[in-house]
Each structure stands twice: as structure tokens, then as C-alpha cells.
Amino acid sequence: MLGRTANGLYWMFRYIERAENSARLIDAGLRMSLTRSEAAEDDWDGVLQSAGVRELYDEVHDKLTSIDAIDFLLRDRANPSSVMSCIEAGRHNARMVRTALTRETWEATNECYLEMKVMLAKKARPADMPEIIDSIKRRAGLIRGAFHGTMLRNEIFNFSRIGTFIERADNTARILDVKYYVLLPAVAAVGSSMDNVQWESILRSVSAHRAYGWVYDAELRPANIADFLISNGRMPRSLAYCYEKIASNLGYLEREYGERHAAHETADRTLASLRSQSIKDIMDQGLHEYLEEFISHNNRLGQEISDGYRFY
Amino acid sequence: MVKNKGTTPLAFDEMINADSSPRQPYSTYHEWYASQDRNRLIAKSKEAENIFRKTGITFAVYGHADSSEKLIPFDLIPRIISGREWRKLAQGIEQRVIALNAFLDDIYHKQEIIRAGRVPRELIEKNVAFLPQMIGFRPPGGVYTHIVGTDIVRTGEDQFYVLEDNARTPSGVSYMLENRETMMQMFPELFHQNRVRPVENYPYLLRQSLASLAPPGCSGKPRVAVLTPGIYNSAFYEHAFLADQMGVELVEGSDLRVIDGKVKMRTTRGYEAIDVLYRRVDDDFLDPLTFRPDSALGIPGIMDVYRAGNITIANAPGTGISDDKAIYSYMPEIVEFYTGRKPLLENVPTWRCSEPQSLKYVLEHLEELVVKEVHGSGGYGMLVGPTATRKERAAFAEKLKSRPTNYIAQPTLSLSTVPILVNKGIAPRHVDLRPYVLVSDKVQIIPGGLTRVALKAGSLVVNSSQGGGTKDTWVLED
Numbered sequence: 023m024l025g026r027t028a029n030g031l032y033w034m035f036r037y038i039e040r041a042e043n044s045a046r047l048i049d050a051g052l053r054m055s056l057t058r059s060e061a062a063e064d065d066w067d068g069v070l071q072s073a074g075v076r077e078l079y080d081e082v083h084d085k086l087t088s089i090d091a092i093d094f095l096l097r098d099r100a101n102p103s104s105v106m107s108c109i110e111a112g113r114h115n116a117r118m119v120r121t122a123l124t125r126e127t128w129e130a131t132n133e134c135y136l137e138m139k140v141m142l143a144k145k146a147r148p149a150d151m152p153e154i155i156d157s158i159k160r161r162a163g164l165i166r167g168a169f170h171g172t173m174l175r176n177e178i179f180n181f182s183r184i185g186t187f188i189e190r191a192d193n194t195a196r197i198l199d200v201k202y203y204v205l206l207p208a209v210a211a212v213g214s215s216m217d218n219v220q221w222e223s224i225l226r227s228v229s230a231h232r233a234y235g236w237v238y239d240a241e242l243r244p245a246n247i248a249d250f251l252i253s254n255g256r257m258p259r260s261l262a263y264c265y266e267k268i269a270s271n272l273g274y275l276e277r278e279y280g281e282r283h284a285a286h287e288t289a290d291r292t293l294a295s296l297r298s299q300s301i302k303d304i305m306d307q308g309l310h311e312y313l314e315e316f317i318s319h320n321n322r323l324g325q326e327i328s329d330g331y332r333f334y
Numbered sequence: 335m336v337k338n339k340g341t342t343p344l345a346f347d348e349m350i351n352a353d354s355s356p357r358q359p360y361s362t363y364h365e366w367y368a369s370q371d372r373n374r375l376i377a378k379s380k381e382a383e384n385i386f387r388k389t390g391i392t393f394a395v396y397g398h399a400d401s402s403e404k405l406i407p408f409d410l411i412p413r414i415i416s417g418r419e420w421r422k423l424a425q426g427i428e429q430r431v432i433a434l435n436a437f438l439d440d441i442y443h444k445q446e447i448i449r450a451g452r453v454p455r456e457l458i459e460k461n462v463a464f465l466p467q468m469i470g471f472r473p474p475g476g477v478y479t480h481i482v483g484t485d486i487v488r489t490g491e492d493q494f495y496v497l498e499d500n501a502r503t504p505s506g507v508s509y510m511l512e513n514r515e516t517m518m519q520m521f522p523e524l525f526h527q528n529r530v531r532p533v534e535n536y537p538y539l540l541r542q543s544l545a546s547l548a549p550p551g552c553s554g555k556p557r558v559a560v561l562t563p564g565i566y567n568s569a570f571y572e573h574a575f576l577a578d579q580m581g582v583e584l585v586e587g588s589d590l591r592v593i594d595g596k597v598k599m600r601t602t603r604g605y606e607a608i609d610v611l612y613r614r615v616d617d618d619f620l621d622p623l624t625f626r627p628d629s630a631l632g633i634p635g636i637m638d639v640y641r642a643g644n645i646t647i648a649n650a651p652g653t654g655i656s657d658d659k660a661i662y663s664y665m666p667e668i669v670e671f672y673t674g675r676k677p678l679l680e681n682v683p684t685w686r687c688s689e690p691q692s693l694k695y696v697l698e699h700l701e702e703l704v705v706k707e708v709h710g711s712g713g714y715g716m717l718v719g720p721t722a723t724r725k726e727r728a729a730f731a732e733k734l735k736s737r738p739t740n741y742i743a744q745p746t747l748s749l750s751t752v753p754i755l756v757n758k759g760i761a762p763r764h765v766d767l768r769p770y771v772l773v774s775d776k777v778q779i780i781p782g783g784l785t786r787v788a789l790k791a792g793s794l795v796v797n798s799s800q801g802g803g804t805k806d807t808w809v810l811e812d
Contacts, residue, residue, distance in 0.1 A: 025600045026589050117390065118565050121578040125389075132390050177602065279603055331602040 023122070025332035028181045030119035032333070035185035037112035038131070038165055043193040044105045045158040047073055048095050050226040052151055055088060057219055065223075066091035072200040072227065075101050089148075096154070097142040105158055106142050109135050122178045126168040134161035177278060180271040181331070187271075188324050191264035192317060197227045198251055199313040205244035206309070221247055228259040248309065249301040261316065265293040268323070275331075283330030288323045292316075338753055338762045346490045346750040347762050348413065359416040359810055362527050367411070372759065375410065378520050379755055382408050385519070391512050393568050393798060407803035408513060409754040410520065413765060413785040414528075417812035423494060423769070424779045426679030427484050429669060431771050434501055434656045436672035438478040441655065442468045452667045461661075462709070463654035465617060467624055471641055473650040475547040475775060480612075480648035481540070482771040483507070483784075486679070488750040495682045495747065496665070497766065501657040502649060503614050506784040506804075507770050508572035511536060511579075513806040514782070529811035531781035536770065537579035543774040544610045544648055551596070551644035552609040558582045559599065561590075561613040563631045568799075573614050583608075587615070592635035597645045610646040611636075617651045659708045659742050660686060682747060688739040696743040697734065700727045703743040704794075705734065718794060720746050749794055752805065754787060764788045766796050767807065781809035 051069040063086050070076040070091060082100050083090050097106040113135040120128050137157065146154055173179050198205075204220045221242040225231035228251060237254065238246040255262045269289045276282050304312050328334065338350055349360045356364035383405065386392075392403040415423075440447055441458055448455045458464055483504025485497040514533055518525055541558060548556035562573035564586050577584035589599045590608070598605035613620065619629040624637040639645045655661060661668075663684035669677040685692035685703075696703060705717040717730040734741055751762035769783035785805040786796035796802040 023602050024583055024585065024589050025602055026586065027583075028602045114565070117570075117574075120390075120574050121584050128390070129388050133388060136387065181602075275602075281603070332600050332604070 023177055023181075025334065027119050027122050028177070028331050029328065029333035030115045031122060031178060031181040032185035032188075032327070034112050034115035034119065034131075035182045036189040037108045037115065038134075038162060039186050039189040040103055040193065041105050041108035041112060042159060042162040043190070044073055044095055044103055044108060045155050045162075046229060047197070047227055048092060048105075048151075049155045050223045051088075051091075052155075053226055054219060054223045063088060068200055069095070072197045073103055074196055075103055092151070093145055096146060106138060109138050124168070124172040126172045127165065130161075130165040130168040134165060137161060175274075177275060180274050183271045184268055184327060187264040187267045188320060188327075190259055191261050191268070191320050194228055194251055194259050194261060194264070195313050195317050195320065197224060198248065199310060199317070202309045202313065205248055206305075218242055224251075230257060230259065233257065245301055245305065248305065252304065253296060253299070253301055255297075262293075262296040265289065265296055269293045272327075283326060285323055285326035285330050288319065288326055292319055292323070338760055345748050345762065345764065346488065346493075348488070348750050348752045348765075349411075350753065350762075359414045359419070363412065363414060363524065366524060366527060367760075375755055376757070379410055382410055382516050382520060385516055386512070389512070391508070391571055393571065406509060406798045407789060408516065409787055409789075409803050409805050410517065411753055411755055411760065412517065412524075412806045412808045413752045413767070413787075414808045414810065415767075417810050420781060420809045423486065423679070424781075426494070426496075426677070427486075427769060427771060427779055428777045429673055429675070429678050430484065430496065430499065430665070431479065431482050431773060431777055433665075433669040433672045434482070434499060435476070435478050435773065437668050438650070438653060438656050439472065439476060440672070442652065443470065443472070447668065447671050450671065452671055453661070453664050457660060457664075458655065461655055461658060463617075463652070463658050465652035465655075467637060467641075468650070468652035473547075474549045474643070474646045477547055477648075477773050478650040478653045479656070480544065480547065480650075480773055482773065483768045484771060486767045486769070487682075487747055488765075488767070489747050490750075494679060496679050497682060498659075499657040499662065499665070500768070502616070502654045504768065504770065505569045505572055505614075506768060506786075507536060508575040509804050510770065510780075510782060510784045510807065511575075513784075513804055517806045528808065530808045531811055533780050533782040536780050537576060539772055539778055539780070540576070540612075541580040541582065543772040543778065544612055544646070546774045547646050547648070548609045549643050549646045551642070556609040557607065558610045558612065559585045559608045561585055561587070561611050561615055563587075563615045563619070567614075569614065576612070587619075587629075587631045587633055590633040590636075592633065592639055595639060595642060595644055597633060597636055597639050608645065610648065612648050617654060620647070620651060659684075659706055660688070660739075663742060682744045685743040687734060687741040687743060692743075693734070693738045696741075697731055700731060702746060704746050705730060705741055705743045708740055708742060718746065721792075721794070746794065752785070752787065754789065754803070754805075761791065763791070764794050764796065765805070782807040 047069050051065055054065045066088050067086060070079050073095060078101055079094050082094065094101050095104055098104045099107055101107060113131050116123060116128060116131045138161065141154060141157060201220065201224050204217060222231055224247060225234050230250065234250055237250065250257055250260065252261050254260045255266060257263055272286050272289050276286055337354055338347065349357060351357055386405050386408060392405055437447065447453050448458060479501040481504060483500040483506065485500060486494055487497050488494050510533055544558050545556045558580065559582050560573055560577040562570060562584055574584055583599060585599050590597055593605055596607040597611065598607050615631050618626045619631040621632050621634060621637045622629045623634045640647055663686050665681050666677050685696050687693045687696055696705065701719045703719045707715045717726065719727065749764040749766065752765050753760035754763045765785050765787045767783055767785050770780045772778045785807045787803050787805055788794060788796045789801060789803050
């Protein structure tokens with residue numbers, strides 16, 4: 023496969039993953055502002071931070087309002103992580119690599135783009151938000167479904183999956199990092215209803231508020247939330263799960279090519295530590311420091327994959 | 335009785351005779367059409383548009399930033415050609431393509447046609463499409479034009495003309511294939527009722543044809559790739575489509591590098607050699623070391639690899655000289671010179687504005703003529719005299735006088751019409767035809783091609799960049 027094609031696949035799936043995650047963040051933000059009586063601007067500050075675009079927002083807007091924040095996250099082309107920017111970039115990459123995709127996968131991606139382009143042509147009214155969020159999730163789901171249902175399990179599949187999980191790991195780590203202070207034991211002891219809303223919003227940002235209840239008990243506890251999103255190998259958005267997938271897809275490439283790169287070492291090492299470290303160790307060591315390091319290692323892994331497989 | 339709405343006086347309609355009876359090749363289709371519910375057809379037409387949009391069969395129109403991807407309108411009434419008509423056309427096309435290759439070989443070698451005084455020397459050697467780098471070099475298999483798209487127009491029952499030879503990188507073949515696919519999906523019954531010759535194996539034939547012309551330096555199974563200028567090119571969809579259908583890589587200049595005397599592509603496992611490159615970039619951009627130094631689309635050093643016999647480039651660099659519009663006017667002489675026979679297909683009479691007598695005639699008859707740039711394509715920079723305003727003609731006359739060698743002129747032909755579906759039924763619209771020809775050790779002409787249709791009543795401009803549409807083209811088995 024061409025290095026450029028592998029690169030296109032990797033980024034196509036990173037962008038589609040990011041589009042969905044941005045939509046999830048908006049969803050969690052909306053939910054939070056519904057359950058609160060006072061002005062919700064602070065909540066959007068957190069959402070923008072989780073999306074990693076807080077500073078960019080200030081470059082475009084004078085003050086923080088929920089309407090502007092939603093628009094910025096949803097459809098502003100000045101924000102490369104806005105839902106629309108990501109869908110456009112994902113589809114652009116898909117067009118470039120369409121010879122590597124099944125017709126179903128390409129069409130699902132193209133239809134996602136065509137529908138969202140119309141839906142997001144104008145500033146969204148608050149009343150339309152549930153429908154918009156729903157469409158984005160549904161469209162992303164259709165792409166995923168077409169991809170899983172029709173693609174050959176070969177190198178094309180592997181590079182696509184690696185893109186998905188590098189992006190997802192980054193997103194989950196960022197969401198946790200922005201909210202790490204609400205999970206700190208000292209603060210958590212307070213256990214006010216305010217904290218409950220915050221904790222629930224973390225789980226909603228990763229579509230895990232119901233699953234949490236199945237795995238742990240109904241009561242939200244900070245250590246359990248952190249454990250769920252970091253170490254739980256069955257939770258599809260946890261760091262451990264993402265790294266299981268990254269490592270196994272890199273493993274397929276290693277066997278097929280008969281070649282091992284720095285990326286393999288990094289992925290295996292990260293996975294091993296995710297498996298061995300308990301959440302208590304992590305909290306003791308400092309959740310923020312842990313996540314910061316994780317995000318930087320995750321970025322480095324992306325670079326190592328790009329180098330090893332000659333993306334450029 | 336099915337009737338065309340509105341008429342185009344004098345034009346020959348390929349489906350419906352003057353007395354409203356169907357022409358013979360259309361008789362089965364015509365009967366089917368008469369039994370159809372119009373609303374259903376209009377709904378099908380919308381469905382076709384959706385299929386095209388969903389599939390992403392789009393092209394980019396340069397200079398339209400906001401509408402960077404457009405659909406080419408598809409009309410669902412097929413253009414039907416009888417087996418007898420096709421055989422005649424195919425013979426003429428084959429003769430012409432053979433002559434084109436012989437001409438190219440000659441002008442890059444002995445130049446006998448110039449010495450015989452049939453084609454003026456300066457027309458060749460001062461032509462920008464003539465590549466001195468090709469002198470004395472013979473491409474693998476002696477083939478210059480691997481893929482040709484001969485543009486043909488019709489003015490009457492037995493009257494066909496070649497409008498252009500398109501020997502560089504003819505585009506549009508993906509539309510031929512997708513149009514057929516769409517028609518078969520929407521109206522399978524029509525393909526039971528009519529015996530339509532298949533076009534679907536084009537990608538297979540193309541790959542075979544390209545692989546059969548691998549360079550001497552190729553050992554083993556030839557590796558073919560399609561070279562595209564990239565995603566922003568107007569025909570990117572087609573490049574991707576052909577690579578996909580042939581099962582070969584779609585590469586860009588940035589993927590390729592000359593290593594150890596071979597052109598190699600950067601893969602996830604390292605660099606791998608390519609033997610045959612079906613390039614969809616122009617000569618100028620092919621090799622920045624040989625041609626335009628500012629080109630970022632090409633591969634530095636590829637011309638050296640080519641001349642050393644380590645890669646086949648299709649079509650060969652320098653073939654543009656043969657489909658130049660000034661050379662075109664010499665095609666009857668060229669065909670006769672190399673095949674020893676009169677051309678089977680006629681040329682459109684052409685005035686070369688570089689000749690003072692002709693220029694004078696053209697300036698005096700602008701309102702009857704079509705004037706084209708010698709190197710133009712896509713319907714850009716041309717004047718259609720009869721439909722232009724007086725002001726447009728006056729402005730064009732000035733351009734003509736200042737650079738006469740840049741133009742040729744032809745009479746405005748009354749192109750044949752084929753009906754298209756309109757809200758109130760069907761209405762005649764002018765069409766042309768581009769059959770696709772593959773050249774290897776044999777000449778293969780795909781039975782069908784791309785029918786382009788002007789969607790505006792009375793318009794003679796069929797180019798997609800100027801609002802033209804396309805039709806599925808049927809050649810009947812008979």
C-alpha cells in the first residue's frame with residue numbers, strides 16, 4: 023500500500039472519530055446546562071477545554087456565550103476540531119483513498135458529509151440541537167457499520183483502526199484531564215449535587231453513563247469513574263481498550279510485513295502499564311501528571327507510526 | 335405517438351423521424367418509452383441524480399470556488415447506434431488511430447511527411463506540443479497513443495465527421511461506465527429487450543492493454559499505476575475510479591521517486607518499482623528536470639528512466655502534437671499518407687487562420703463559423719458565431735487579428751439531436767460522441783462511448799464545463 027494511502031486512512035478515521043467526540047462533548051455540555059439554574063457559561067469553558075480549543079475560541083470571539091460556544095464546536099471552519107471541519111477533513115481523506123475503501127464505506131462517509139453540510143449550513147437553533155447531535159452520531163455509526171460489515175481485514179483495516187483508537191485515546195484522556203480536579207479525593211469527599219452533575223457529565227462525554235451503572239454500582243465515585251475510563255478493558259472508550267486495539271492492529275501489520283518499528287515498542291509498553299497500574303497508584307501519583315504524560319506518549323506513537331510506515 | 339417538444343429545424347434527430355415514426359435503431363426503445371408513465375421517469379431521473387451524488391461522481395469546475403464539486407447532468411434516454419452504423423464508424427476510427435501513431439513515429443524519426451511536403455515543417459517544429467526530447471526515441475511497442483477518445487459528430491443519416499482526435503489524455507470514460515451501470519440498475523428490462531453491446535470490460539481491457547506494453551526493463555508481471563495530479567484536479571474522480579476498477583495503485587508525483595534507474599512508489603513497506611504509468615498529468619508537468627521546473631506534480635528524472643527503457647508512459651509524451659487543432663486540418667492528408675487510402679471518416683472543413691486567405695474569409699464570415707483556439711479544450715476560449723452577439727464577435731475579431739496563428743475556424747455544423755427528458759415529455763438536443771480506443775499490438779474500440787448532450791434548446795456546446803450533460807450510449811448487436 024502507498025504510504026500516502028495509509029496516511030489518508032489513518033487521518034480519515036481520526037477525523038471521523040473526532041467529529042463524533044466533538045458532538046458528544048456538545049451533548050454533555052447541553053445536558054449540563056439543562057440541569058443547572060445559573061448561567062452555564064462556565065460549563066462551556068470546560069467543554070471548550072476538553073475539545074482542546076479554548077484558546078482558539080478566544081481568538082474568534084470576544085466573550086464566552088453558550089450560543090457562540092456551541093456554534094464554534096459544531097460548525098465553525100476556523101475551528102479544525104468542529105464537527106463540520108472534521109467531517110469535511112474526514113471525507114476529503116476518504117476521497118483521496120477511496121480506492122482503498124469499499125463502496126459502502128465511501129458512500130456512508132460521503133452521505134454523512136452531504137447531510138451534515140445541509141444541516142449545518144446555518145447557525146443551529148437550540149431547539150434543533152437534539153436532532154443535530156443525533157444525526158451526527160447516527161451518521162458516524164453508519165460509517166462504522168459499513169466499515170466493519172464490508173472491509174477486508176487487511177492492512178487497510180489496520181491503519182484505519184489505528185487512526186480511530188489513537189484519536190479516541192487522546193479524546194478520552196483530554197476529557198479526563200480537564201475534569202481531573204473534580205475527581206480528586208480531597209474534593210470528592212464533599213459529594214455535593216454539584217459534583218454529581220460534573221461526574222455525570224464526564225461519563226456522558228464518553229457515552230458511558232449507563233454502562234457505568236452496569237459495571238459499578240449506581241453511585242458515582244471518582245475513583246470508579248477514573249478506573250472505568252482509564253483501566254477498564256471492556257469499556258470501548260477507555261485508554262486500556264484503545265491500546266489493546268492499537269497494539270493488536272500494529273501486531274497484524276508486524277506479522278504481515280515481517281517488520282517491527284519503534285511504534286510497536288511504544289504501544290506495547292503503554293499497554294503493559296495500563297494493564298498493571300491500579301487506579302489507586304495513578305491517583306496517588308497524580309492524575310493530571312499521569313494524563314499529561316499519556317497524551318504526549320500517544321502523540322509520539324502517532325509520529326512513530328507515520329515514520330515507520332512512510333506516511334510522508 | 336411520442337413527439338419531440340419543440341423542434342430544431344434542419345437538425346437530424348436520431349430517434350424520431352420527421353413524420354414522428356421512430357428511427358429503426360430506436361424502435362424497441364421507443365415502444366417501451368411510449369408505455370412508460372412520465373412521472374415515474376421523472377422520479378427515476380431524480381433517483382439517478384441521487385446515485386451520482388451519493389457515489390461522488392463529480393467534477394470540479396475551475397474558477398468556481400463555492401461549487402467545487404458538480405454533477406454532470408445525466409439524461410436517461412439512451413443514445414442508440416445500430417450495429418451497421420457502428421461498424422462503419424469503427425473502421426474509420428481504427429484507420430485514423432493507426433495513422434496518428436504512424437504520424438507520431440514519423441515526425442519523431444525520419445519526418446517523411448514533412449519531406450514529402452504534405453505538412454509544413456514549421457507547423458511541427460514550432461509547435462509547443464512537439465517535444466524535442468522524443469526525437470529518435472521509440473516508446474515500447476512503438477505505441478504513442480495508448481488511449482484515444484475520438485470526438486465524432488453526426489449531421490445526417492450517413493454523415494459523420496471527426497471533430498477532434500484527443501490523443502493526449504482523453505477523459506470521460508468513467509461516465510461511460512457509470513452511465514451504463516446506472517441505466518442497468520434503473521431499467522433492467524431495457525437490457526432484456528435490446529441487445530446492447532457491453533462496455534463494462536473497459537477497465538480490464540485497459541489494464542491488459544497497458545500491461546502488454548511494459549518496457550524492456552520490466553522483468554516479471556508488469557506493475558501498472560495511474561498518475562493523478564491529485565484530489566483537486568477536475569477529473570480526480572475518474573482517476574480514482576479507473577485505478578480502482580483496474581486494481582492498480584493511484585499515485586501522485588509526491589509518491590514517486592527515481593531510484594536506481596527505476597520509477598518507484600513509496601509504500602508502507604518501502605519503495606517499489608512501477609513498470610507502466612498511465613499518467614493523467616500533462617507533458618509539461620511530467621518531469622520538472624526536463625519540462626516545467628516549477629511543476630510539483632511530476633517526477634524529477636522520469637524522462638531519463640523512460641528513455642532508458644525502464645518505464646512505459648501512457649500516453650507517450652509528445653503525442654499532443656497529433657491532436658493539435660492546426661494539425662487536425664491536415665488529418666485527411668496524414669491518413670492518406672500513412673494508410674495509403676482515403677479517410678473513411680471525414681474531417682470538418684477547417685480554415686487555418688494563420689493563412690491570410692483563410693483569415694480574411696473567417697473575418698468576413700464570423701457569424702456562420704465556430705472559431706477555436708489551436709491549443710484550447712473544454713469549450714473554453716471559443717466563439718460560436720451564430721449564437722454570439724455582435725459585440726462578442728467584434729471583440730473576437732480583434733483577438734483573431736492580433737494572433738491569427740492561434741486560431742482555426744470551422745463551419746457551424748448542424749449536429750444531430752437525440753431527445754432528452756424534460757418536464758413536459760421529450761425534446762431534441764444536440765449531441766456528440768466520444769468512443770474510446772485502446773492501442774497496443776491491436777486497436778480495440780469499445781462499442782459505445784460517451785454521448786455528450788447540450789441541455790439548452792438549440793445550443794451546440796456539449797462540454798460539461800459549459801453545462802452539457804451525458805447519456806448512456808448503446809451500440810446494438812445486429
